[in-house]
Amino acid sequence: MLSFKLPNRFCGRAMLGVAMVLGVAIVAGAAEPSVPYVPTPQEVVERMLEIAKVGPQDYLIDLGSGDGRIVVTAAKKFGARGFGVDLNPVRIKESVENAAKAGVSDRVAFHQRNLFEADLSDATVITMYLLPRVNLLLRPKLLDLKPGTRVVSHDFSMDDWKPDAFVEMEVKEKYGNAGGDSSIYFWIVPARVIGSWQWQLTVGGKPLAYEVTLEQKYQMISGTVRVGASSVTLQDARLRGDQISFSFSADVNGSLLEHRFSGRVTGNTIEGMATIAGSRSQRQLEWNAIRGAKTGQI
Ligand SMILES: C[S@@+](CC[C@H](N)C(=O)[O-])C[C@H]1O[C@@H](n2cnc3c(N)ncnc32)[C@H](O)[C@@H]1O
Known part of the structure; x- marks a missing residue:
């Protein structure tokens, strides 16, 4: 089988390209999608949760949760609790079904809600696969979370808030079977000590x-x-x-x-x-x- 590796910059641009084609609005508070639906490959989901050292004590929130795979995997494989928010009712329905299939419905929830309006105060871990501009709109809210809260983003950075850890991995199932690289950015919300x-x-x-x-x-x-x-x-x-x-x-x-x-x-x-x-x-x-x-x- 012919396989090829796309540079990560291409993958990021591909997602941005999809955003432009779909004409998604990148506006905090807008009740329309800020990001198109592109699922995180399962091996990247697991790596993200490992990097964040997710465990049974954690409460994880996925912002723009798609088919729920990050929240469901956090509960099934890592013992965490949590919820996902997504604007799309079809995604919410899929997530609820996926949680039931995985036997974790008692530990996870999915809400049809704008991610900018989600209450993040219970989170010990936040996960995101959004877009650079959306990450930046969220950044002040993330920095206001309890010090020590971990934040993991697939593919997109937080501009000058440099990550505490960064991993790049080759992924066969990126964009269906196109293949490519995934970047994982990890931050720990710092206390304010000025x-x-x-x-x-x-x-x-x-x-x-x-x-x-x-x-x-x-x-x-x-x-x-x-x-x-x-x-x-x-x-x-x-x-x-x-x-x-x-x-x-x-x-x-x-x-x-x-x-x-x-x-x-x-x-x-x-x-x-x-x-x-x-x-x-x-x-x-x-x-x-x-x-x-x-x-x-x-
Ligand atoms: C790139 S997908 C990521 C899905 C999932 N987190 C994953 O990694 O597999 C982004 C998701 O965010 C949802 N979304 C986009 N804008 C949103 C908004 N303003 N509020 C809630 N969900 C949103 C989309 O419907 C889509 O399912």
């Missing part, structure tokens, strides 16, 4: 005040710390969902101390652990930081 964070630690028997000022672009963070007379740049600053960590070296009362902090962000507080090491000793301390007034858009 601003000044303060805390105190007892170091060398004396209370010491720290102030970190953080900048943020999506999950990318950077910042500086003021401690004693020192002001230094943070090293290895990382944010993954609500988990934050960074390190720095600073002169404290004449000694160079290595600092490493890691903790969990909840609103305007961080709780975690600090490790402080000098030339002869190392200590682990509880770390509780509070954010001051300044916050901002990520």
